[in-house]
Amino acid sequence: MKISELARQASCSVETIRYYEKEKLLPLPLREQANNYRYYDNTHLERLLFIRRCRALNMSHKEIKIILEACDVQNRDCGEINSVIQEHLVHVQNKIAKLKILEEELQHLNQRCHASGVVEKCGIVNKLKSL
Numbered sequence: 001m002k003i004s005e006l007a008r009q010a011s012c013s014v015e016t017i018r019y020y021e022k023e024k025l026l027p028l029p030l031r032e033q034a035n036n037y038r039y040y041d042n043t044h045l046e047r048l049l050f051i052r053r054c055r056a057l058n059m060s061h062k063e064i065k066i067i068l069e070a071c072d073v074q075n076r077d078c079g080e081i082n083s084v085i086q087e088h089l090v091h092v093q094n095k096i097a098k099l100k101i102l103e104e105e106l107q108h109l110n111q112r113c114h115a116s117g118v119v120e121k122c123g124i125v126n127k128l129k130s131l
Contacts, residue, residue: 003029006040010048017048023061025051025068059088 007014020026026047029038047068054064063084070081112123119125 001040001045003038003040006045006048009045010052012048012052020048020051023065025061025064057088058092059084063088 001009003014003017007017010017017026021028026044029040029044031038050068051064054067059067066084067081070076070078109124109127112127
């Protein structure tokens with residue numbers, strides 16, 4: 001299939017596919033000698049969908065690359081993949097903790113204003129000025 005068909009089937013842009021190729025996450029396709037078109041097969045589609053699922057989990061390209069490299073070696077121990085996921089989980093948990101603190105700060109700010117009055121007397125603005 002051509003790159004546009006691959007993009008359509010994977011619900012992504014042609015630019016995304018080219019970027020993944022450049023980053024060596026997606027193997028380079030075969031090229032037609034006559035017209036230099038790129039031709040992809042189902043292995044490209046499967047790998048692209050795998051990458052997109054990893055990205056949906058907010059995994060970095062580095063993390064995805066480690067997992068893909070492990071997948072490319074038959075009979076390889078999956079411990080490295082588990083380590084990547086464990087590290088990513090810790091990263092996500094830390095991000096959630098920071099977001100909870102942010103949520104509390106915003107709730108405290110929100111309680112300072114009752115949406116009536118002038119900006120000069122707004123509790124939110126005054127608090128933000130004093131931080």
